Amino acid sequence: xxxxxxxxxxxxxxxxxxxxxxxxxxxxxxxxxxxxxxxxxxxxxxxxxxxxxxxxxxxxxxxxxxxxxxxxxxxxxxxxxxxxxxxxxxxxxxxxxxxxxxxxxxxxxxxxxxxxxxxxxxxxxxxxxxxxxxxxxxxxxxxxxxxxxxxxxxxxxxxxxxxxxxxxxxxxxxxxxxxxxxxxxxxxxxxxxxxxxxxxxxxxxxxxxxxxxxxxxxxxxxxxxxxxxxxxxxxxxxxxxxxxxxxxxxxxxxxxxxxxxxxxxxxxxxxxxxxxxxxxxxxxxxxxxxxxxxxxxxxxxxxxxxx
Amino acid sequence: xxxxxxxxxxxxxxxxxxxxxxxxxxxxxxxxxxxxxxxxxxxxxxxxxxxxxxxxxxxxxxxxxxxxxxxxxxxxxxxxxxxxxxxxxxxxxxxxxxxxxxxxxxxxxxxxxxxxxxxxxxxxxxxxxxxxxxxxxxxxxxxxxxxxxxxxxxxxxxxxxxxxxxxxxxxxxxxxxxxxxxxxxxxxxxxxxxxxxxxxxxxxxxxxxxxxxxxxxxxxxxxxxxxxxxxxxxxxxxxxxxxxxxxxxxxxxxxxxxxxxxxxxxxxxxxxxxxxxxxxxxxxxxxxxxxxxxxxxxxxxxxxxxx
Numbered sequence: 001x002x003x004x005x006x007x008x009x010x011x012x013x014x015x016x017x018x019x020x021x022x023x024x025x026x027x028x029x030x031x032x033x034x035x036x037x038x039x040x041x042x043x044x045x046x047x048x049x050x051x052x053x054x055x056x057x058x059x060x061x062x063x064x065x066x067x068x069x070x071x072x073x074x075x076x077x078x079x080x081x082x083x084x085x086x087x088x089x090x091x092x093x094x095x096x097x098x099x100x101x102x103x104x105x106x107x108x109x110x111x112x113x114x115x116x117x118x119x120x121x122x123x124x125x126x127x128x129x130x131x132x133x134x135x136x137x138x139x140x141x142x143x144x145x146x147x148x149x150x151x152x153x154x155x156x157x158x159x160x161x162x163x164x165x166x167x168x169x170x171x172x173x174x175x176x177x178x179x180x181x182x183x184x185x186x187x188x189x190x191x192x193x194x195x196x197x198x199x200x201x202x203x204x205x206x207x208x209x210x211x212x213x214x215x216x217x218x219x220x221x222x223x224x225x226x227x228x229x230x231x232x233x234x235x236x237x238x239x240x241x242x243x244x245x246x247x248x249x250x251x252x253x254x255x256x257x258x259x260x261x262x263x264x265x266x267x268x269x270x271x272x273x274x275x276x277x278x279x280x281x282x283x284x285x286x287x288x289x290x291x292x293x294x295x296x297x298x299x300x301x302x303x304x305x306x307x
Numbered sequence: 308x309x310x311x312x313x314x315x316x317x318x319x320x321x322x323x324x325x326x327x328x329x330x331x332x333x334x335x336x337x338x339x340x341x342x343x344x345x346x347x348x349x350x351x352x353x354x355x356x357x358x359x360x361x362x363x364x365x366x367x368x369x370x371x372x373x374x375x376x377x378x379x380x381x382x383x384x385x386x387x388x389x390x391x392x393x394x395x396x397x398x399x400x401x402x403x404x405x406x407x408x409x410x411x412x413x414x415x416x417x418x419x420x421x422x423x424x425x426x427x428x429x430x431x432x433x434x435x436x437x438x439x440x441x442x443x444x445x446x447x448x449x450x451x452x453x454x455x456x457x458x459x460x461x462x463x464x465x466x467x468x469x470x471x472x473x474x475x476x477x478x479x480x481x482x483x484x485x486x487x488x489x490x491x492x493x494x495x496x497x498x499x500x501x502x503x504x505x506x507x508x509x510x511x512x513x514x515x516x517x518x519x520x521x522x523x524x525x526x527x528x529x530x531x532x533x534x535x536x537x538x539x540x541x542x543x544x545x546x547x548x549x550x551x552x553x554x555x556x557x558x559x560x561x562x563x564x565x566x567x568x569x570x571x572x573x574x575x576x577x578x579x580x581x582x583x584x585x586x587x588x589x590x591x592x593x594x595x596x597x598x599x600x601x602x603x604x605x606x607x608x609x610x611x612x613x614x
Binding site: 091096098114122124128252 | 398399402403405406409410412413415416418419421422425427428429430431432434435436455458459558559560562567573574575576577578579581583
């Protein structure tokens with residue numbers, strides 16, 4: 001009989017949602033005295049990390065986030081199966097990306113400011129049709145963003161190390177193709193890469209300079225992928241038209257960070273794709289049934305790759 | 308040999324675009340001395356209206372707008388075929404509608420204001436999925452908005468006098484069903500109706516009151532369809548959550564109009580779906596080939612119905 005330990009700020013909600021699913025042989029615990037006998041943990045990676053030394057019976061941990069950095073640190077045990085949250089964020093990320101692309105083409109902020117001055121601003125709008133988007137990373141989230149982009153008849157370019165089989169990507173590029181070459185024809189560049197040693201500071205001053213001056217940069221992956229200083233410079237000098245950042249090297253972004261003042265920048269405070277408990281509980285339930293049946297779990301994290 | 312009179316502020320652009328299409332036997336004129344021998348007119352409805360008494364040979368007029376009110380006035384001649392611009396606006400209107408629905412669910416303006424105060428606002432976002440939209444009017448534009456809404460997995464309700472065969476509409480309602488009843492389950496109400504005697508002031512205080520308090524109202528049809536005073540009241544009292552208005556009874560909206568100050572209102576200054584000359588020239592070219600071949604034209608306006 002599996003013992004599931006819930007390690008979350010929203011433990012009460014998860015307890016309720018799991019009970020509603022009629023999962024077989026489910027025992028849920030939350031109190032510290034049960035840590036050592038729990039074979040399954042569900043929760044935030046940072047909370048699981050803190051409890052890790054005492055989880056003597058741990059066989060499987062399910063993260064409620066996509067990012068699992070706290071559990072990847074050097075020297076931490078890796079003698080259990082780690083699964084993360086995937087599949088549920090693609091739609092939310094896609095809605096996020098579309099929101100800001102549309103706002104940009106529709107000149108929403110310009111019109112809103114005109115409205116404050118009671119000025120009738122009938123400037124023509126642009127359309128997403130026939131624009132070109134570049135996706136850094138074409139995993140489950142990138143593929144979903146690609147699907148949404150194609151629906152709006154945007155040309156989709158994908159830069160990836162792995163899969164090249166997404167039907168919604170028109171043009172694939174792979175390393176060692178330089179990122180500078182990849183971004184040159186783009187109207188929009190979207191970073192969806194996870195945080196790994198390979199992706200750190202991947203988006204350099206040189207990559208930003210290679211983007212057309214009318215281009216938008218969106219970061220929904222991880223803040224560490226971007227040279228934030230170079231980005232602030234690119235915005236100040238008009239090397240790119242604007243940026244939409246959901247993630248940062250340091251979160252929350254400190255009040256004294258110069259990014260707050262960079263022109264044509266939207267800061268969305270890591271709100272692009274929340275882990276909605278309903279989604280996560282459903283995902284856990286499906287994996288739990290596999291666990292009980294002795295089947296392979298889905299969304300297993302490769303400790304070496306980091307995602 | 309047809310003589311095509313162009314009556315547009317952008318006549319030069321249209322002359323170029325028509326010449327590029329290699330239309331058979333095309334003679335284009337723009338000067339007043341040719342008005343009386345032109346059998347075809349292409350242009351803005353108000354300019355065609357002014358010239359109408361002198362267009363002795365007129366057989367067909369193609370409006371570059373969707374709205375043709377100036378040519379529908381009582382007492383004006385109707386001894387020619389009037390066609391309007393259709394088919395080209397659906398995509399632009401849909402992008403517009405999606406822009407503002409997404410902004411609303413994503414709390415974009417709230418986050419932008421937080422950013423001005425260097426405040427990290429990680430409030431959870433909503434999603435369009437499983438929301439319910441109601442379309443007043445399901446013609447070619449409404450059907451396209453329905454297609455976009457379905458892609459985002461929004462439930463689509465349509466209120467129409469005519470067609471009930473759009474595959475993207477889940478629930479149809481027709482007169483004499485009261486509008487109050489139609490709007491009650493909606494998260495979003497979008498008016499796409501043309502301006503006709505039947506649609507004037509259709510959206511009354513009572514209809515707005517019947518909407519849920521969290522609902523958004525969007526008007527991309529005609530301003531005359533809405534009781535603007537009642538709408539300003541509904542916004543002030545919080546009877547609805549917000550409104551996005553592209554069209555008004557009087558345009559440009561006069562600076563002294565109280566709507567400028569209504570809370571939770573976006574004014575987009577009739578920019579939702581511009582008549583892009585490339586689109587209109589292509590549409591005219593297709594109709595011109597039918598005209599020359601003696602075939603029925605598309606998008607013929609019924610003078611009695613008014614669209």
